[in-house]
Amino acid sequence: xxxxxxxxxxxxxxxxxxxxxxxxxxxxxxxxxxxxxxxxxxxxxxxxxxxxxxxxxxxxxxxxxxxxxxxxxxxxxxxxxxxxxxxxxxxxxxxxxxxxxxxxxxxxxxxxxxxxxxxxxxxxxxxxxxxxxxxxxxxxxxxxxxxxxxxxxxxxxxxxxxxxxxxxxxxxxxxxxxxxxxxxxxxxxxxxxxxxxxxxxxxxxxxxxxxxxxxxxxxxxxxxxxxxxxxxxxxxxxxxxxxxxxxxxxxxxxxxxxxxxxxxxxxxxxxxxx
Amino acid sequence: xxxxxxxxxxxxxxxxxxxxxxxxxxxxxxxxxxxxxxxxxxxxxxxxxxxxxxxxxxxxxxxxxxxxxxxxxxxxxxxxxxxxxxxxxxxxxxxxxxxxxxxxxxxxxxxxxxxxxxxxxxxxxxxxxxxxxxxxxxxxxxxxxxxxxxxxxxxxxxxxxxxxxxxxxxxxxxxxxxxxxxxxxxxxxxxxxxxxxxxxxxxxxxxxxxxxxxxxxxxxxxxxxxxxxxxxxxxxxxxxxxxxxxxxxxxxxxxxxxxxxxxxxxxxxxxxxxxxxxxxxxxxxxxxxxxxxxxxxxxxxxxxxxxxxxxxxxxxxxxxxxxxxxxxxxxxxxxxxxxxxxxxxxxxxxxxxxxxxxxxxxxxxxxxxxxxxxxxxxxxxxxxxxxxxxxxxxxxxxxxxxxxxxxxxxxxxxxxxxxxxxxxxxxxxxxxxxxxxxx
Numbered sequence: 001x002x003x004x005x006x007x008x009x010x011x012x013x014x015x016x017x018x019x020x021x022x023x024x025x026x027x028x029x030x031x032x033x034x035x036x037x038x039x040x041x042x043x044x045x046x047x048x049x050x051x052x053x054x055x056x057x058x059x060x061x062x063x064x065x066x067x068x069x070x071x072x073x074x075x076x077x078x079x080x081x082x083x084x085x086x087x088x089x090x091x092x093x094x095x096x097x098x099x100x101x102x103x104x105x106x107x108x109x110x111x112x113x114x115x116x117x118x119x120x121x122x123x124x125x126x127x128x129x130x131x132x133x134x135x136x137x138x139x140x141x142x143x144x145x146x147x148x149x150x151x152x153x154x155x156x157x158x159x160x161x162x163x164x165x166x167x168x169x170x171x172x173x174x175x176x177x178x179x180x181x182x183x184x185x186x187x188x189x190x191x192x193x194x195x196x197x198x199x200x201x202x203x204x205x206x207x208x209x210x211x212x213x214x215x216x217x218x219x220x221x222x223x224x225x226x227x228x229x230x231x232x233x234x235x236x237x238x239x240x241x242x243x244x245x246x247x248x249x250x251x252x253x254x255x256x257x258x259x260x261x262x263x264x265x266x267x268x269x270x271x272x273x274x
Numbered sequence: 275x276x277x278x279x280x281x282x283x284x285x286x287x288x289x290x291x292x293x294x295x296x297x298x299x300x301x302x303x304x305x306x307x308x309x310x311x312x313x314x315x316x317x318x319x320x321x322x323x324x325x326x327x328x329x330x331x332x333x334x335x336x337x338x339x340x341x342x343x344x345x346x347x348x349x350x351x352x353x354x355x356x357x358x359x360x361x362x363x364x365x366x367x368x369x370x371x372x373x374x375x376x377x378x379x380x381x382x383x384x385x386x387x388x389x390x391x392x393x394x395x396x397x398x399x400x401x402x403x404x405x406x407x408x409x410x411x412x413x414x415x416x417x418x419x420x421x422x423x424x425x426x427x428x429x430x431x432x433x434x435x436x437x438x439x440x441x442x443x444x445x446x447x448x449x450x451x452x453x454x455x456x457x458x459x460x461x462x463x464x465x466x467x468x469x470x471x472x473x474x475x476x477x478x479x480x481x482x483x484x485x486x487x488x489x490x491x492x493x494x495x496x497x498x499x500x501x502x503x504x505x506x507x508x509x510x511x512x513x514x515x516x517x518x519x520x521x522x523x524x525x526x527x528x529x530x531x532x533x534x535x536x537x538x539x540x541x542x543x544x545x546x547x548x549x550x551x552x553x554x555x556x557x558x559x560x561x562x563x564x565x566x567x568x569x570x571x572x573x574x575x576x577x578x579x580x581x582x583x584x585x586x587x588x589x590x591x592x593x594x595x596x597x598x599x600x601x602x603x604x605x606x607x608x609x610x611x612x613x614x615x616x617x618x619x620x621x622x623x624x625x626x627x628x629x630x631x632x633x634x635x636x637x638x639x640x641x642x643x644x645x646x647x648x649x650x651x652x653x654x655x656x657x658x659x660x661x662x663x664x665x666x667x668x669x670x671x672x673x674x675x676x677x678x679x680x681x682x683x684x685x686x687x688x689x690x691x692x693x694x695x696x697x698x699x700x701x702x703x704x705x706x707x708x709x710x711x712x713x
Contacts, residue, residue: 078602080526106602117599133605133606133614134605
């Protein structure tokens with residue numbers, strides 16, 4: 001009874017939802033550093049990620065942008081020797097606190113990887129796996145609905161509706177990546193993290209995924225790591241520039257690409273290094 | 275002038291173009307490649323030749339064991355001999371003196387022999403198993419009593435060897451196991467068409483025997499089956515469990531490193547050491563029965579455990595990390611990731627390791643000697659607790675026997691054991707093909 005009252009209390013200390021001129025803050029990152037053993041990969045990152053926007057993370061290879069991305073769904077937990085310091089809040093909840101279950105977090109924060117990695121199972125099973133383990137569907141019919149919806153949202157339904165039983169690994173690279181996006185959507189996450197989702201795809205498949213990202217923005221918060229500055233400029237509303245483990249500059253995409261504050265950002269964008 | 279032209283000619287020779295140097299080195303490189311290929315081909319040819327010689331020798335020795343020389347005898351089943359009381363009970367029929375009936379039937383074929391010693395020599399042509407064959411025939415159908423029937427009974431092993439041309443009638447009588455008389459009688463039987471070369475069913479249906487013509491591998495096969503069953507039931511789940519835990523769940527610290535080193539070391543421990551361990555622990559401490567497939571299976575399970583663990587861990591390691599990340603990324607827990615995705619993908623490799631481990635155990639002799647599975651066992655083992663022996667030990671026992679006929683039977687047993695090994699390895703290959711998936 002006492003527990004219930006505590007839970008119902010409106011001013012719980014973890015409730016620190018902040019809104020700013022840019023919209024509702026989905027992820028609040030405060031002073032985050034990441035260490036791989038003795039090596040520091042990220043230094044004191046301060047970054048807000050806003051709801052229903054696409055945030056692009058750019059920077060040269062090895063700058064820590066993927067590491068940062070993997071902090072957001074605690075994927076770094078699986079790497080031995082990796083330590084995260086600082087605070088990351090998802091809707092005001094500390095995701096590195098003892099109360100946050102990483103499995104639950106990953107259901108709320110989905111991920112799409114650099115290389116398309118469908119399970120070596122059927123297309124249907126690939127999408128149905130997440131809802132099934134989380135118990136999101138009451139019966140087979142509902143599960144089929146979820147699969148169809150997810151594939152439709154990922155723009156893959158028309159291409160695969162006749163061959164749901166065929167292996168997901170038999171699709172083309174671009175289709176595989178969209179299958180992976182459908183798989184992430186099927187769990188109904190709040191945020192989708194994308195780690196260079198187009199780096200293994202040709203320009204046509206890339207264009208298709210970029211279109212998709214723009215559509216998905218309506219319902220999801222998206223964080224995308226990319227090496228392509230054109231891609232960042234095309235799909236994102238906000239951009240963060242990482243260099244040597246530090247967040248150099250962050251701001252609206254238009255401002256970063258046309259009128260950066262920092263000299264290093266200017267140099268990177270104009271191709272003077274990176 | 276002269277020196278100038280000499281100088282001019284020397285310059286291009288000293289600094290040839292890169293393309294020319296490549297062209298010059300190509301010849302050397304190709305020659306090296308040809309040498310390497312020839313060496314490899316020679317090694318393969320040599321290996322194939324050796325294997326061919328080995329298999330040819332074994333098969334050539336083994337083939338005669340699959341036939342057995344039999345005699346066709348007409349036996350009169352006198353009721354007064356078999357069952358004088360006329361009760362026709364199984365007990366009465368089984369205790370009758372069938373040897374006398376056989377002797378009478380044989381004497382009928384050679385009415386000219388009256389001397390007792392010669393008659394004993396004549397009887398020695400037949401296997402002691404002839405009596406059992408006749409008894410089994412009568413037991414199976416007591417209605418035959420009182421009739422005159424034709425039965426085929428085995429010759430003694432020496433006669434069988436003579437019929438297969440293993441020794442020459444012209445050789446010195448002292449150096450061969452049959453006397454001149456016996457050879458002459460056998461040749462007379464042959465002329466009358468009473469000698470047959472039948473397929474040796476005894477080899478596949480009987481247990482061990484002191485008489486080669488009555489010895490079979492069925493007892494050893496059944497013993498092998500029980501032993502392998504115990505080995506499989508214990509080592510497979512344990513090894514898979516250990517491999518999955520060590521590879522996927524165990525923290526990587528000093529203790530797991532120590533365990534890993536020791537598992538690798540265990541795989542290299544001589545198998546006889548496992549036999550001594552079985553003797554000391556399973557027999558002496560736990561008091562399990564001697565010569566039992568249960569103990570043999572336990573010992574072989576200990577021996578195959580490290581092999582299966584190492585193969586399974588390699589299979590688990592080979593599953594790409596992207597699959598693990600994909601599963602974790604949609605919110606699967608560690609256990610779900612491992613058992614829904616990683617283990618199914620590693621299964622073909624694990625099964626291959628298990629089958630190769632079992633094949634290894636199938637051919638193992640030394641540890642079983644230590645726990646008493648080397649005994650002379652005639653009965654077919656009925657359970658994992660009854661005394662038994664296994665195929666390789668049976669081969670070892672037979673190859674140690676003085677009778678010539680056991681040589682070909684050892685070879686036949688080797689052929690059968692090799693057959694099992696080939697089948698097991700084929701199953702491993704088929705499983706690997708069937709479950710192999712691309713990602």
